Structure formats: C-alpha cells, structure tokens
Amino acid sequence: MKKEIRSLGSIKTLMNMKHRSLPKAERSNDAELYLLKNNLALAQRELSSVSKRKEIVENKIREIEERIAELESEAGITRSKSAADSHSIKTMPRGAIKVMKVNY
Known part of the structure; x- marks a missing residue:
C-alpha cells in the first residue's frame, strides 16, 4: 500500500483561502x-x-412468589393440625432467655 504524501496544499481550508485551515x-x-x-x-x-x-x-x-405461596399454604395446613393436637403456646429455652412461640 502506497503512502499518501501530504503537503500544506492538502489541508482543508475555509472557502479555499490560502493559509486558513479548518477552525478548531x-x-x-x-x-x-x-x-x-x-x-x-x-x-x-x-x-x-x-x-x-x-x-x-x-x-x-x-x-419465588409461587414457591412462597406453596410453602405458606403447606404451613397453614400443618399449623392447624399442630394447634389441634397440642397447646398453642410453647416456651423454648435458649440460653438465659426464654423465647415464647405462638402457633396460629
């Protein structure tokens, strides 16, 4: 490939006026x-x-929303069975603090 030789004449000028190159x-x-x-x-x-x-x-x-709905429906069924089988309030000791758990 041949290199193009450039000279001052190849610079674009404004309105073909000499020595006035394209503005910045x-x-x-x-x-x-x-x-x-x-x-x-x-x-x-x-x-x-x-x-x-x-x-x-x-x-x-x-x-995720579908899975949450499935789990909530399953949890509702198991909660109703467990509430009928035993007391609805349980206390579970955790260290020095007793945690009260309420099953609905």
Missing part, C-alpha cells in the same frame, strides 16, 4: 459527534442487555 471548533464538533455516536451505540447495547436481564429477574421473582 469544527474539528472538535467532529470529535464530539464521533463520541456521541459511540455513546449511543453503547447505550443501545446496554439497554438490550438490561431488557434481557429484566426478563430473567422477573421470571425468578415469579418463581
């Missing part, structure tokens, strides 16, 4: 435009990954 503001605008496009692409990629992650988390939450 325009170069900074080009750089800012590039950065903004790059940031936009990154944000779009992040949004798509967040959407996928959100679906996964929502499924986990739904499964």
